[in-house]
Amino acid sequence: MTNGKPEVFKERREIDDEKKSVTFRGLEGHMMEQLKVYDVIFEFIPKLKDGCVCKITMIWEKRNDEFPEPSSYMKLVKSMVADMDDHVLKA
Numbered sequence: 001m002t003n004g005k006p007e008v009f010k011e012r013r014e015i016d017d018e019k020k021s022v023t024f025r026g027l028e029g030h031m032m033e034q035l036k037v038y039d040v041i042f043e044f045i046p047k048l049k050d051g052c053v054c055k056i057t058m059i060w061e062k063r064n065d066e067f068p069e070p071s072s073y074m075k076l077v078k079s080m081v082a083d084m085d086d087h088v089l090k091a
């Protein structure tokens with residue numbers, strides 16, 4: 001849900017064990033009507049014996065310059081990360 005409106009989003013998840021990363025690649029849905037490319041990459045970087053850092057990279061390309069920046073989708077990813085962080089800290 002973005003801007004209070006439900007949306008459809010079809011993605012492909014690509015897992016790279018060697019790089020310790022997961023990529024969510026946008027395929028279809030509301031978001032892809034405005035974007036040619038939408039990828040969110042989560043890369044897990046070991047730091048200590050019991051921990052790691054998660055680096056998040058968002059890659060997008062608008063279909064044309066008239067479409068706005070995907071700020072609502074950036075906020076959605078930020079919210080998801082905060083939820084994951086809360087869940088991990090409570091575990």
